[in-house]
Amino acid sequence: MGRVEVPGDKSISHRALMLGALAVGTSTFTGLLEGEDVLATAAALRALGASVRRLGPGHWQVDGVGVGGLLQPEGALDLGNSGTSARLLMGLAAGHDFLATFVGDASLSRRPMARVIEPLARMGADILAAPGMRLPATVRGLCPALPLEYRLPVASAQVKSAILLAGLHALGATTVVEPLPTRDHTERLLAAMGADLSVVPTADGGRAVRVHGFPELRPQRLEIPADPSSAAFPLVAALLVPGSEVHLPGVGLNPTRDGALRTLLAMGADVRIRERREVGGEPVGDLFVRSSALHAVDTAPEDVPAMIDEFPILFVAAALARGRSLFRGLGELRVKESDRLAAMASGLTACGVKVEEFPDGLAVHGSGGAPVPGGAWVDVRMDHRIAMSFLVLSLAAREPITVSDVGPIATSFPGFVSVMEALGACALGPGSAPVAP
Numbered sequence: 160m161g162r163v164e165v166p167g168d169k170s171i172s173h174r175a176l177m178l179g180a181l182a183v184g185t186s187t188f189t190g191l192l193e194g195e196d197v198l199a200t201a202a203a204l205r206a207l208g209a210s211v212r213r214l215g216p217g218h219w220q221v222d223g224v225g226v227g228g229l230l231q232p233e234g235a236l237d238l239g240n241s242g243t244s245a246r247l248l249m250g251l252a253a254g255h256d257f258l259a260t261f262v263g264d265a266s267l268s269r270r271p272m273a274r275v276i277e278p279l280a281r282m283g284a285d286i287l288a289a290p291g292m293r294l295p296a297t298v299r300g301l302c303p304a305l306p307l308e309y310r311l312p313v314a315s316a317q318v319k320s321a322i323l324l325a326g327l328h329a330l331g332a333t334t335v336v337e338p339l340p341t342r343d344h345t346e347r348l349l350a351a352m353g354a355d356l357s358v359v360p361t362a363d364g365g366r367a368v369r370v371h372g373f374p375e376l377r378p379q380r381l382e383i384p385a386d387p388s389s390a391a392f393p394l395v396a397a398l399l400v401p402g403s404e405v406h407l408p409g410v411g412l413n414p415t416r417d418g419a420l421r422t423l424l425a426m427g428a429d430v431r432i433r434e435r436r437e438v439g440g441e442p443v444g445d446l447f448v449r450s451s452a453l454h455a456v457d458t459a460p461e462d463v464p465a466m467i468d469e470f471p472i473l474f475v476a477a478a479l480a481r482g483r484s485l486f487r488g489l490g491e492l493r494v495k496e497s498d499r500l501a502a503m504a505s506g507l508t509a510c511g512v513k514v515e516e517f518p519d520g521l522a523v524h525g526s527g528g529a530p531v532p533g534g535a536w537v538d539v540r541m542d543h544r545i546a547m548s549f550l551v552l553s554l555a556a557r558e559p560i561t562v563s564d565v566g567p568i569a570t571s572f573p574g575f576v577s578v579m580e581a582l583g584a585c586a587l588g589p590g591s592a593p594v595a596p
């Protein structure tokens with residue numbers, strides 16, 4: 160049986176560093192993701208005056224400056240490809256009376272920022288952005304910020320978290336109402352650090368999250384669980400390649416993140432979950448995966464936030480399933496690191512998979528388990544998850560699939576290619592080897 164040490168959770172790693180920087184005292188983290196996105200957050204926090212140090216692989220220390228204690232950065236903050244870094248740090252900057260400029264790569268500079276600019280402006284920040292409310296953007300924050308009550312127009316954990324981070328710097332309570340529950344790592348960590356925070360379900364299935372300003376946050380010693388969004392790639396690879404058996408230890412099972420696992424189980428995936436436990440305030444478990452004959456699914460719109468990052472690899476699973484899978488309510492996928500509906504539709508079509516593209520989703524006609532034709536070149540459009548998805552599909556294709564660039568994979572899953580090779584995925588394409596028989 161193959162074993163994959165999936166790297167630390169990206170969302171939690173960003174938040175651990177940022178909230179560690181706001182604590183009073185020294186926090187230490189193990190299992191921190193050392194992908195480019197998280198390293199961009201670490202560099203930005205250093206530029207904002209926090210001491211962020213790497214003690215060893217995945218082992219980091221942050222000396223917090225206390226809520227409101229960050230300093231004006233000397234240069235622009237370059238967040239690379241990372242939407243989470245840009246949006247959450249804009250929230251932090253909104254609560255400080257200084258000027259901070261945010262820049263990113265070509266992909267990040269195309270992504271919408273109005274969703275954070277609008278609420279942060281209501282909290283008193285002055286924000287100047289490039290046309291279309293995109294990066295580069297300069298934030299002049301206000302300290303104390305104005306408290307806010309805000310209903311999110313889109314279910315977004317990044318926007319929720321940006322407002323909560325600004326709300327830590329407001330006098331009184333700031334409330335964010337989300338239409339559907341989104342990942343709640345910010346809330347879990349804030350509560351563990353002693354913030355005055357409440358989460359109340361709303362009558363229409365959402366949640367209202369309220370935080371009071373200027374808490375004294377306790378530093379943390381935190382072990383960060385393996386990222387379920389990264390685990391999804393070797394997991395689907397094992398499902399698709401006949402004869403595979405793979406063990407993925409310590410994977411996060413937070414109910415706001417487990418939608419892909421639930422969907423794959425509904426498709427007939429043989430995944431056993433053992434040793435359910437809590438790590439770093441998050442539910443985790445060990446996953447044991449065996450190759451499986453999958454059947455098609457239709458996903459429900461209310462499940463979308465819990466698997467928002469996993470749709471590219473779910474489309475790949477659907478391409479090998481029996482029947483037509485329908486995924487709707489996915490308009491947000493058009494504004495991720497790439498337009499993921501367009502990228503996946505054109506890549507799958509080039510690989511001989513029949514798809515129907517809708518403004519807010521995709522239908523995928525599965526092969527019933529037979530290898531797909533493959534033999535295509537796929538443009539990954541600066542998107543790590545598009546690259547990994549097609550590399551996994553290549554394992555279940557008659558002819559190898561070539562991706563335009565593996566570079567973006569380092570944003571979330573450094574070592575992905577060697578992990579897959581170690582599982583036996585070196586003979587890609589015709590006669591591909593099973594993933595760790």
Ligand code: S3P
Binds near residue numbers: 317467
């Ligand atoms: C994230 C939230 C999601 C997700 C992203 C990480 C986070 O984005 O797609 O990869 O860490 O808060 P949205 O908030 O735009 O849905």
